[in-house]
Amino acid sequence: MDFAARITRHPLAADPDRAQHVLSLLPALDPSLAALVGGAAGCSPYLAGLLQQEAEWLPGALGHDDVVARETAGFEDLGAEDLAIALRRAKRRVALYTALADLGGVWPLEQVTAVLSDLADRAVDLALRAHVAQERRRGKLPPSDAECGGLFALAMGKGGARELNYSSDIDLIVLFDETAYAEADQQEARAALIRATRKMTALLSEVTAHGYVFRTDLRLRPDASVTPVCISTAAALAYYEAEGRTWERAAFIKARAAAGDVAAGERFLRELRPFVWRKHLDFAAIQDAHDMRLRIRDHKGLGGRLEIPSHNMKLGRGGIREIEFFTQTRQLIAGGRDPGLRQRDTVGGLAALAAKGWIPADVAQHLTDHYREHRDIEHRIQMVNDAQTHCLPKDRSGIALIAAMMGKDDPDAWSARLRTRLEHVHELTETFFAPGEIVQRPSISAESQAIIDRWHAYPALRSLRAQQIFKRVEPQLLSRMARTGHPAEALGRFDGFLSGLPAGVQIFSLFEANPQLIDLLVDICGSAPGLAAYLSRHSAVLDAVLGGSFFSPWPGAQGLRTEAEQMLQSALTGPGGGYEAALDAARRWAHEWHFRVGVHHLRGLIDADEAAVQYADIADACIAALVPVTLADFARKHGTPPGRGAVVLGMGSLGARTLNAGSDLDLIVIYDAQGAEGSDGPRPLAARPYYSRLTQALITAVSAPTAEGRLFEVDMRLRPSGRQGPVATAIQSFESYQMTEAWTWEHLALTRARVVAVAGEGAGRLAEDIEALRLAVLRRRGTDPRVMPDLADMRERIFTAKPIDGRWEAKIGPGRLQDIDLLAQSLALRAGDPARGTLAQLRAGRRAGLITTADADRLASIWRLLWRLHASGRLLTAKPLNLDEIGLGGQEFLLRESGVGSIPELEERLRAACAESAGLIDAALTAEASVAPA
Numbered sequence: 001m002d003f004a005a006r007i008t009r010h011p012l013a014a015d016p017d018r019a020q021h022v023l024s025l026l027p028a029l030d031p032s033l034a035a036l037v038g039g040a041a042g043c044s045p046y047l048a049g050l051l052q053q054e055a056e057w058l059p060g061a062l063g064h065d066d067v068v069a070r071e072t073a074g075f076e077d078l079g080a081e082d083l084a085i086a087l088r089r090a091k092r093r094v095a096l097y098t099a100l101a102d103l104g105g106v107w108p109l110e111q112v113t114a115v116l117s118d119l120a121d122r123a124v125d126l127a128l129r130a131h132v133a134q135e136r137r138r139g140k141l142p143p144s145d146a147e148c149g150g151l152f153a154l155a156m157g158k159g160g161a162r163e164l165n166y167s168s169d170i171d172l173i174v175l176f177d178e179t180a181y182a183e184a185d186q187q188e189a190r191a192a193l194i195r196a197t198r199k200m201t202a203l204l205s206e207v208t209a210h211g212y213v214f215r216t217d218l219r220l221r222p223d224a225s226v227t228p229v230c231i232s233t234a235a236a237l238a239y240y241e242a243e244g245r246t247w248e249r250a251a252f253i254k255a256r257a258a259a260g261d262v263a264a265g266e267r268f269l270r271e272l273r274p275f276v277w278r279k280h281l282d283f284a285a286i287q288d289a290h291d292m293r294l295r296i297r298d299h300k301g302l303g304g305r306l307e308i309p310s311h312n313m314k315l316g317r318g319g320i321r322e323i324e325f326f327t328q329t330r331q332l333i334a335g336g337r338d339p340g341l342r343q344r345d346t347v348g349g350l351a352a353l354a355a356k357g358w359i360p361a362d363v364a365q366h367l368t369d370h371y372r373e374h375r376d377i378e379h380r381i382q383m384v385n386d387a388q389t390h391c392l393p394k395d396r397s398g399i400a401l402i403a404a405m406m407g408k409d410d411p412d413a414w415s416a417r418l419r420t421r422l423e424h425v426h427e428l429t430e431t432f433f434a435p436g437e438i439v440q441r442p443s444i445s446a447e448s449q450a451i452i453d454r455w456h457a458y459p460a461l462r463s464l465r466a467q468q469i470f471k472r473v474e475p476q477l478l479s480r481m482a483r484t485g486h487p488a489e490a491l492g493r494f495d496g497f498l499s500g501l502p503a504g505v506q507i508f509s510l511f512e513a514n515p516q517l518i519d520l521l522v523d524i525c526g527s528a529p530g531l532a533a534y535l536s537r538h539s540a541v542l543d544a545v546l547g548g549s550f551f552s553p554w555p556g557a558q559g560l561r562t563e564a565e566q567m568l569q570s571a572l573t574g575p576g577g578g579y580e581a582a583l584d585a586a587r588r589w590a591h592e593w594h595f596r597v598g599v600h601h602l603r604g605l606i607d608a609d610e611a612a613v614q615y616a617d618i619a620d621a622c623i624a625a626l627v628p629v630t631l632a633d634f635a636r637k638h639g640t641p642p643g644r645g646a647v648v649l650g651m652g653s654l655g656a657r658t659l660n661a662g663s664d665l666d667l668i669v670i671y672d673a674q675g676a677e678g679s680d681g682p683r684p685l686a687a688r689p690y691y692s693r694l695t696q697a698l699i700t701a702v703s704a705p706t707a708e709g710r711l712f713e714v715d716m717r718l719r720p721s722g723r724q725g726p727v728a729t730a731i732q733s734f735e736s737y738q739m740t741e742a743w744t745w746e747h748l749a750l751t752r753a754r755v756v757a758v759a760g761e762g763a764g765r766l767a768e769d770i771e772a773l774r775l776a777v778l779r780r781r782g783t784d785p786r787v788m789p790d791l792a793d794m795r796e797r798i799f800t801a802k803p804i805d806g807r808w809e810a811k812i813g814p815g816r817l818q819d820i821d822l823l824a825q826s827l828a829l830r831a832g833d834p835a836r837g838t839l840a841q842l843r844a845g846r847r848a849g850l851i852t853t854a855d856a857d858r859l860a861s862i863w864r865l866l867w868r869l870h871a872s873g874r875l876l877t878a879k880p881l882n883l884d885e886i887g888l889g890g891q892e893f894l895l896r897e898s899g900v901g902s903i904p905e906l907e908e909r910l911r912a913a914c915a916e917s918a919g920l921i922d923a924a925l926t927a928e929a930s931v932a933p934a
Contacts, residue, residue: 003062004030008105012404013042022048025055033062036104043405046386050096057093065107067097068118072126080130084203087123088210094119099166099383102376103405109372110347112379117155117162120170123213124153125259127203128174131196132260141192142185150180151193151230152265155258156220156251161344165375167382167389169215173255174200177264178232190232197230215388220251233268240275250328252276253335254344273574277336306422308415309399313378314390318422320378323350323371326429330358333513346371363428370425377418380405444478448488451495452478460504469508476515480522489887493525493532500536507539517545524602527889530661530877531598538709540588541595550596551605557617564589564625572629579633583701586622587708593618598661598875608660608871608897609864615659620756622711623648623665623702627757630701634694639681643674645760646691646728647767648698651718655752656837658867660874664713665702668753669695669728672766691728694759699727718749731770738777744790747781748825750774752836771834779832791826792925795819807907808881810870815918817866820859823921827851838863855920862913865898869910872897 010032013019019042023034041048051058064070071090078086098115101107107115132149135141141149156171158164174197181189197218204213218229222239240248252272257265306317314320327349335341338356343349347368354364378390380402393399400411408414444452461467481490501507511518525532535541555563564586571577571585594615601611627648631641652666653659673687685693703714719725720737729737738750753774755767781787795814804813811817824838827845835844839860846856873881876890883891883903891903900906 003101003104003106004033006104006106007032007036009103009407010036011039011043011103012407012409013039014401014404015042018042018045018048022051025052026058029059036100039405040100040103040383043401044099044383044385047096047099047383050092050099054093054096058096061093061097062100065101067094068115068122072119072122075122075126076129078126078130080127080134080199080203083126083130084206084208084213085210087126087204087213088208091119091123091213092211095166095386102166102379103383109375110345113158113163113165113375116164116166116168117159120159120164120168120214121155121258123204124155124170124172124200124216127200128153128196128260131199131203132193134199135192135196140188140195142181142189144180144189146177146180146261147263148260149189149193149196150177150261150264151196152176152260152262152268153258154265154269155256157254159258160254160256161346162256163345163375165382166379167386169217169388170204171217171220172258173221173236174218174230174260175233175236175265175268176230177261177267178234180261180264186232190228190230194228194230201229220248233264233271236268237271240272244275246332249276249332250325253328253331253342253349256344276332277339277342306419306426308392308419309396310394311392311422312390313374313381313392316422318370318425320371320374320390322425322429323367323374326367327353334358366424367428370421373421374425376406377402445488448491451491455495455498458499458501460498460501460507463503463505466504466508469512470504473508473511473518476518477511477522480518481526486526486888489889490522490526493529493887494521496529497521497525497532497536500533501539520545520599524599526887527893528598528602528876529886529890530875531595531602533878534595534598534661538591538595541592545599550599554606554610554614554617557620560593560617560621561624564621568625568629579629580706582629583626583704583711584706584708586626586701587706587711590618590622590711591709594661601661601872601875602893604896608868611871611875612658612660612867615661615663616654616657619654619659619663619665619712620650623650623667624757626701627698627759630698631694631759634697635679635681637681637683638685638690638693639679641671641694641760641763642676642679642687642690643760644672644762644766645758646671646694647755647763647770648757648759649753649770650756651749651753652715653752654756655754657754658837660871662874662878664715666715666718667699667756668716668719669698670731670734670766670770671728672731672762672769674762688726688728688730691730692726695728718746720746731766731773734770735773735777738773739780742781744784744787745794747777747787747829748791748822750777751825751828751841754836775832775834778829778834782829782832787826787830788925791822794822795921795925806880806882808869808873808883808910810866810873810881810910813914815862815914815916815921817863817870819921820863820866820917823859823924851924855924859917859920862917865909865913868897869894869906 019038022041023029023038026034026037029037037051041051061067061070068090071093072087075083075086075090094115098107098112102109102112128151129148132141132151136149144150152175154160154173154175156173158168159170159172164170176189176193178186178189201216201218205216206212218224221227221229222231222236223243227235252269253276255269257263257269311317312319324346327346330353331341331343331349334356341349341352341356341358343352350359350364350368350371353359354361377392381387381389381392383405384401392402396411399415403409403411403414406414455461456467461470477494478491481487481494511521521532521535524535567585567589568582571582572579574581597606597611597614597618600606601608606614635641647670649655649668649670650665651668653663654665654667669691671687671691673691676687678684678686679690699714699716702711704710716727717723719727720729720734720742738747742750755771758764758767760766798812798818799814802812804816809816813819821838824841824845827833827848827850828835828841830850831844831848833841833844833848835841842851842856842860842863845851846853851859869881872894876886876893879885886894895901895903895906898906898909900909
């Protein structure tokens with residue numbers, strides 16, 4: 001379709017005489033095109049001048065939208081002087097074509113700004129290359145194979161986002177890759193590239209008889225007042241790492257490698273990602289952005305009443321900058337966690353934020369519509385005289401001209417509509433930046449005030465900024481605590497949480513921007529001191545609550561494994577990545593999921609049974625994802641695993657998939673060298689030390705504390721020969737040991753063994769063989785008549801060594817969880833059944849005729865009660881359950897989980913259940929002893 005056929009609107013000529021004069025130079029135009037050309041000339045002296053200059057060129061050019069490529073074709077071969085003239089001619093033509101396409105509705109806003117940005121990229125690239133070549137011809141630039149001498153320009157601001165306005169200047173940061181030169185040549189190269197950069201700027205910016213190309217601004221570079229116009233990438237990275245500020249982070253959201261050695265520019269931006277995109281949600285950036293907005297308003301005098309005449313469409317109330325700040329600040333907050341939010345353009349950023357649930361879809365749509373129309377008005381203001389201004393005219397006649405350029409003949413109605421839209425933008429964005437409602441501090445008792453008075457001595461409140469933010473948050477915290485059923489307990493727990501925080505700015509900013517998190521924190525502090533303590537150690541997990549999926553359905557074991565693998569891969573290969581970064585990422589990821597399970601359990605979204613499986617899913621995913629990462633790191637030094645590889649078995653609660661909030665992991669490692677003597681790496685190892693050291697590396701990967709804390713405690717005492725045995729066991733040794741040497745308690749433990757990870761190409765088949773071996777051991781050793789006598793002896797020793805720890809002990813003691821677990825394991829062992837969980841093992845014993853249906857059902861029911869009490873207690877506290885210490889909120893949680901109405905009733909049910917269970921287990925052992933052979 002040709003240009004004229006795509007015209008959907010046209011300006012109304014404010015100066016008909018000027019319009020007619022221009023049209024006389026362009027006879028025989030299509031009527032719609034004539035209306036567009038006449039309207040443009042009649043509204044804009046600048047466009048009228050371009051139309052007169054390019055009257056011969058225009059008719060033949062309008063059929064080609066690729067105006068930048070056509071008008072700059074062959075410019076690579078021009079010297080600097082000829083290039084300066086040629087680029088100015090290209091600028092005139094692109095500006096004219098773009099104005100007509102914009103005014104006529106032929107191009108949407110995004111195409112208008114993209115073409116202007118493409119011209120800027122092309123002009124900067126040509127100018128850089130011309131002057132680098134000039135320095136090279138003069139012998140001033142040392143030899144280098146790098147593209148454009150390693151020199152590149154980053155397009156910043158609107159240029160980086162491909163959103164240049166009609167008369168925009170261009171913001172650039174020009175850098176060079178110092179590694180493109182020998183160390184001895186770097187200073188000489190630096191001097192030459194600085195000269196090339198200055199000449200590039202002059203070529204584009206100077207106003208000559210032919211006009212100018214682009215006003216060029218290099219002041220966004222690091223420490224612009226003292227640094228040259230071009231610095232090395234190493235110097236720039238060092239600056240941003242040590243001194244970079246929030247406004248510079250925001251600027252780099254839009255940064256794009258646009259000219260020169262673009263590949264080097266893209267490498268630099270990848271290295272800079274950790275500075276721009278923080279790994280945690282960055283709500284502290286909100287206050288910085290708000291302060292920046294206020295400083296701009298004050299400096300420009302734009303903070304007063306909204307008046308349409310002289311209103312600044314960019315910086316004024318409800319203007320373009322408010323929409324951009326709104327978008328960029330939210331991108332800064334969450335873009336470190338979600339790369340999908342890292343859109344350079346404003347419209348794309350709003351769409352991504354809405355898609356990810358960070359802003360309502362209707363807000364994104366309203367702001368997008370307002371942004372597009374604001375930019376249209378901005379372009380028309382600039383088209384009048386090619387002036388880099390964003391302010392509407394001062395008088396009614398000037399406003400009428402802008403309205404006419406938009407095809408409107410009623411300036412008052414146009415102004416009223418614009419005022420409504422500006423107010424709407426301000427309303428939508430100001431509620432995000434401005435502080436929320438003032439909450440009155442509730443009345444405080446003397447005891448509570450004594451607690452509050454010591455807060456300012458805590459590490460989290462040492463900095464002035466943390467104190468300022470907390471002062472705004474504190475009334476909301478105290479008010480919400482006062483409304484809980486147990487305010488004194490909530491305050492005491494919050495005190496424990498606050499005292500454990502190493503720093504406060506980020507988390508206090510998080511609370512200020514998201515008051516719903518205060519409700520969650522108060523809920524935790526009022527009910528679960530253990531979870532509150534966990535939160536103080538890992539406060540970054542609150543990020544996950546805002547991520548959009550915190551309350552989504554559980555992804556399942558496979559979904560978690562896939563996510564963990566992708567997360568670790570990203571940590572390994574991303575900027576600043578590597579093995580240590582992967583270990584940190586695994587800890588952050590697991591802490592967030594662990595916290596989610598705890599919150600869901602506390603709030604009754606899941607029960608203790610579901611929590612047990614979910615905690616196990618998290619552990620499985622972590623181990624399964626870390627094993628190949630650890631193996632790859634280990635193999636770089638010592639080669640690939642000899643033989644078929646190794647298998648990690650989860651034992652105990654992990655194998656049975658009944659973990660709680662405080663569980664450690666019981667693991668053993670079995671390998672099969674399959675006759676191989678050793679590995680084949682740079683530092684080869686024999687098979688046994690290879691797998692032993694690999695296992696130690698895995699234990700370290702899982703259990704060592706890093707900057708992000710610890711992942712899991714690991715216990716390997718269930719391996720053959722316990723602490724004295726090797727940390728990794730050959731499958732042949734494992735089979736021999738289990739068949740001939742293992743104690744009954746080791747066979748009982750084997751009933752819960754489960755493969756959770758494999759290492760090595762042949763380890764999948766090895767896992768199948770180990771499971772087959774496990775069942776063979778159970779079926780052979782389970783017939784041993786010593787199983788039940790050994791179990792009876794084991795019970796006595798356990799009861800003697802570990803007396804009941806408090807009246808609320810649910811795990812250790814006669815008739816309690818461990819006691820039922822051991823009986824269930826003995827049933828699975830004697831039945832040779834693959835069942836691993838206690839309830840499944842009780843059913844297996846019933847099927848095998850080893851226990852009556854009534855006894856199995858009753859023990860299962862008691863086990864569920866005890867498990868819910870134990871698992872819930874472990875969420876509340878890491879110490880033995882003490883109802884006075886967990887307080888009334890914790891007691892209510894226990895009552896809800898156990899399904900009883902009062903604490904005395906729960907105590908009686910616990911006592912009666914344990915006594916009944918112990919009696920049933922005693923009876924089972926006595927019955928077995930009476931039929932055992934002498």
